[in-house]
Amino acid sequence: MPEGDMAVAQGSSNNSSDFVRKLYKMLEDPNYSEVVRWGDGGDSFVVLENEKFTKTILPKHFKHSNFASFVRQLNKYDFHKVRQSEENGQSPYGKEAWEFKHPAFRADAKNNLDNIRRKAPAPRKNQATEDQFSSNTQIAALSETLAATQQQVQALQDSYFEMAHANKVFVDEIMHLQKMIKAQNSVNNELVDHLGKIDHERRHARATSNHSSQFNGNNIMSDGTEEPPAELRRAREILNSVSGDHIPEKDLRQMSIQFQQIGASPDSASSSSMMGPPGSAGMQNNYIHDPMNDLRHMVYPVGQTIGIDPFAAEHMGNIPYNRPLSQNNMGPGPVPEPGPAAMPTASPPVGAPGAQSTSPWGQKKPRVLLVEDDKICSRIGSKFLAQYDCGVEVARDGLEAVNKINTNPSWFDLIFMDIVMPHLDGVSATAMIREVSPRVPIIAMTSNINQQDLEMYFHWGMRDVLAKPFTKEGMIGKLKKHLPSFLRNPHRSRFVGSDCKIRDNASAIAINKHFLAFSGAASACFAQHGAGSGGYLTAGSGGPMAMTPGGTQRPQQYAGGMIPAMSGQQMGRMPDDGPPEKRQRLYGPGPQGPYA
Amino acid sequence: MSSDNHDGGDSNLPDLGDAIDIVTFSQILEMDDSEDDREFSQSIVFGFFEQAEETFEKMDEALEAKNLDELSKLGHFLKGSSATLGLTKVKDSCEKIQRYGKKENEDGTPETDEELCLSRVTETMKSLRTEYSEAETTLRKFFNTPAV
Numbered sequence: 001m002p003e004g005d006m007a008v009a010q011g012s013s014n015n016s017s018d019f020v021r022k023l024y025k026m027l028e029d030p031n032y033s034e035v036v037r038w039g040d041g042g043d044s045f046v047v048l049e050n051e052k053f054t055k056t057i058l059p060k061h062f063k064h065s066n067f068a069s070f071v072r073q074l075n076k077y078d079f080h081k082v083r084q085s086e087e088n089g090q091s092p093y094g095k096e097a098w099e100f101k102h103p104a105f106r107a108d109a110k111n112n113l114d115n116i117r118r119k120a121p122a123p124r125k126n127q128a129t130e131d132q133f134s135s136n137t138q139i140a141a142l143s144e145t146l147a148a149t150q151q152q153v154q155a156l157q158d159s160y161f162e163m164a165h166a167n168k169v170f171v172d173e174i175m176h177l178q179k180m181i182k183a184q185n186s187v188n189n190e191l192v193d194h195l196g197k198i199d200h201e202r203r204h205a206r207a208t209s210n211h212s213s214q215f216n217g218n219n220i221m222s223d224g225t226e227e228p229p230a231e232l233r234r235a236r237e238i239l240n241s242v243s244g245d246h247i248p249e250k251d252l253r254q255m256s257i258q259f260q261q262i263g264a265s266p267d268s269a270s271s272s273s274m275m276g277p278p279g280s281a282g283m284q285n286n287y288i289h290d291p292m293n294d295l296r297h298m299v300y301p302v303g304q305t306i307g308i309d310p311f312a313a314e315h316m317g318n319i320p321y322n323r324p325l326s327q328n329n330m331g332p333g334p335v336p337e338p339g340p341a342a343m344p345t346a347s348p349p350v351g352a353p354g355a356q357s358t359s360p361w362g363q364k365k366p367r368v369l370l371v372e373d374d375k376i377c378s379r380i381g382s383k384f385l386a387q388y389d390c391g392v393e394v395a396r397d398g399l400e401a402v403n404k405i406n407t408n409p410s411w412f413d414l415i416f417m418d419i420v421m422p423h424l425d426g427v428s429a430t431a432m433i434r435e436v437s438p439r440v441p442i443i444a445m446t447s448n449i450n451q452q453d454l455e456m457y458f459h460w461g462m463r464d465v466l467a468k469p470f471t472k473e474g475m476i477g478k479l480k481k482h483l484p485s486f487l488r489n490p491h492r493s494r495f496v497g498s499d500c501k502i503r504d505n506a507s508a509i510a511i512n513k514h515f516l517a518f519s520g521a522a523s524a525c526f527a528q529h530g531a532g533s534g535g536y537l538t539a540g541s542g543g544p545m546a547m548t549p550g551g552t553q554r555p556q557q558y559a560g561g562m563i564p565a566m567s568g569q570q571m572g573r574m575p576d577d578g579p580p581e582k583r584q585r586l587y588g589p590g591p592q593g594p595y596a
Numbered sequence: 597m598s599s600d601n602h603d604g605g606d607s608n609l610p611d612l613g614d615a616i617d618i619v620t621f622s623q624i625l626e627m628d629d630s631e632d633d634r635e636f637s638q639s640i641v642f643g644f645f646e647q648a649e650e651t652f653e654k655m656d657e658a659l660e661a662k663n664l665d666e667l668s669k670l671g672h673f674l675k676g677s678s679a680t681l682g683l684t685k686v687k688d689s690c691e692k693i694q695r696y697g698k699k700e701n702e703d704g705t706p707e708t709d710e711e712l713c714l715s716r717v718t719e720t721m722k723s724l725r726t727e728y729s730e731a732e733t734t735l736r737k738f739f740n741t742p743a744v
Contacts, residue, residue: 309672376644376677383627383636420672447675469679469687472623 019073020105020116026061027107039099040092042107044082047098074100078119169251187235194231308425310456359389362488366413366479367391371401371429372445373421381416384472388479397421398429409436414482416466416475419446427460434461441482445470612738615731620682638739644677648728655721664710667717668697683731689724693717
């Protein structure tokens with residue numbers, strides 16, 4: 001042990017070990033000199049008679065009789081066994097003797113005993129410094145994990161209560177079914193009895209009618225009687241007694257509704273609006289048989305079917321609900337998939353090869369997923385896309401979209417995503433899709449274009465924004481911009497094409513390492529997005545809609561001049577797909593940003 | 597049909613009055629197979645009629661229940677489709693309802709007086725219905741007369 005340490009320790013030490021004091025005390029006893037004594041120089045001590053020492057002295061002074069343990073203890077206090085010198089070949093105290101030494105342990109320095117301290121275990125010392133070094137990040141990681149765990153526990157608790165309830169309902173229902181079966185059995189018995197009787201009567205009648213016609217009257221009477229036989233009446237009574245609206249049945253129906261709505265959590269019970277969106281009757285049927293139904297762990301406020309606005313105060317801090325958990329689950333990061341734009345593996349969904357003369361696309365036509373809860377909008381949108389020779393599929397809410405992507409993560413080449421939707425909002429859906437499909441361009445369709453909203457979109461992996469109400473030009477513009485490699489004649493949008501390569505790389509990196517740094521040009525590029533969509537909007541509808549005041553004026557100003565200006569600086573385009581964490585920080589103070 | 601059009605230079609666009617933004621609406625018309633076959637646009641528009649009527653009913657219910665949150669959602673819902681069709685006035689009213697339902701003033705500032713919000717929604721719904729039926733009349737007329 002370094003001397004310095006000891007010197008420092010000395011001041012505060014009244015806590016020198018009992019062990020050392022006991023040791024010294026033991027050596028003070030002259031009676032032991034045959035067994036254990038100070039070394040000749042007074043700077044060491046010698047155990048002469050190992051066996052005697054272990055059997056008599058150790059128990060007396062150290063309350064045990066284990067020599068090895070005694071030696072271990074000495075080692076802990078940094079005593080060293082003195083080796084027998086090579087030249088002599090023998091210890092001066094005899095062959096069996098054990099001599100121990102510590103620089104501070106001397107017969108003439110009793111005051112020095114306090115300097116003999118337990119060694120700090122070496123490896124632990126190292127760790128301690130490391131801990132200090134990274135303690136902040138570790139605490140951060142821990143609290144993240146804790147938050148995730150808490151969420152998980154909460155979710156488990158919720159689903160436990162649901163299941164407990166379900167279980168009760170099932171038991172009730174089983175009891176009811178058993179009762180029904182019993183009733184059916186007795187009904188069957190009654191029927192059999194009755195049939196047996198009739199059969200018997202008939203035979204009897206047939207037999208008698210052969211002999212005499214006067215029995216005919218009786219016969220007719222028994223056949224045509226209005227009064228039902230007693231057995232049948234009893235059977236009906238039994239059936240009546242068990243049928244009817246009983247409670248378990250209602251509960252079961254309630255439960256199946258809940259299942260369709262993907263586990264209404266207690267939180268969502270407060271938002272009691274269970275109305276379906278207009279014109280969407282039957283849209284919930286899709287979820288019943290879906291394995292993704294088990295998204296219950298999300299603790300997401302489902303159950304309201306008009307639309308979940310991720311910006312509503314009650315959701316704002318929680319979007320997307322499942323994110324902390326899934327981030328932990330992501331492990332080493334998503335496996336880089338071949339980019340949809342880079343690898344035309346699958347066959348085109350629509351369009352025969354002959355149609356190429358008019359199609360804007362090359363060998364492969366892009367497959368587009370349109371996620372939109374409004375029937376009118378989704379019909380118009382998919383018509384726009386289909387007319388532009390894209391393969392189009394429609395999902396009616398975020399959950400359906402996530403299911404489609406999970407089924408085949410690389411099927412779609414581009415996703416248009418509405419934000420406010422029932423079951424699962426567009427932002428949460430995007431976050432979930434990003435876990436399996438980190439690169440597919442996801443474009444938010446929204447009328448809420450203000451800074452806060454945009455931050456959120458990009459933060460959770462959206463790549464661009466298409467202002468609502470969308471126009472055909474707007475949609476096609478996004479297609480061309482994000483799928484340049486699909487174009488038959490990529491020349492037309494050359495700068496966009498080169499941009500896209502950078503973007504794909506950037507996004508792959510960005511998604512794997514969430515904290516890549518980007519240049520401040522993010523703001524400019526970002527502004528261009530907003531401006532572009534704003535421009536479409538203005539041109540399309542003649543008036544801006546639900547946009548922040550700042551966002552509506554500038555588009556005309558920038559729509560023309562900005563895009564070419566941007567094309568020259570590659571760095572300016574990179575953040576397009578950079579980690580949104582960075583972007584949101586950057587675009588605020590950006591010199592060109594109209595949203596700043 | 598008159599081809600007066602203040603929005604742009606395309607003189608082939610039909611005049612549907614100021615209830616409908618013709619540039620937006622003509623995008624839907626362009627999706628039709630031909631000017632004589634308006635099957636697509638007509639089904640879209642009639643689908644919207646249904647949607648609007650249903651939404652109005654729900655708005656009435658929500659208003660009765662003083663459920664501002666629901667009103668806001670319904671406003672947002674109808675806003676999307678009306679905007680996509682170019683029914684500018686309807687869209688504007690829907691947006692107002694969305695705001696009032698969110699307990700906001702028209703300019704987006706928060707409004708704490710719920711009764712005030714509710715009465716604003718009530719007022720806006722009146723004009724919404726007027727604007728809607730105006731647009732509906734125009735559109736029904738448009739689809740019943742052959743487009744020139």
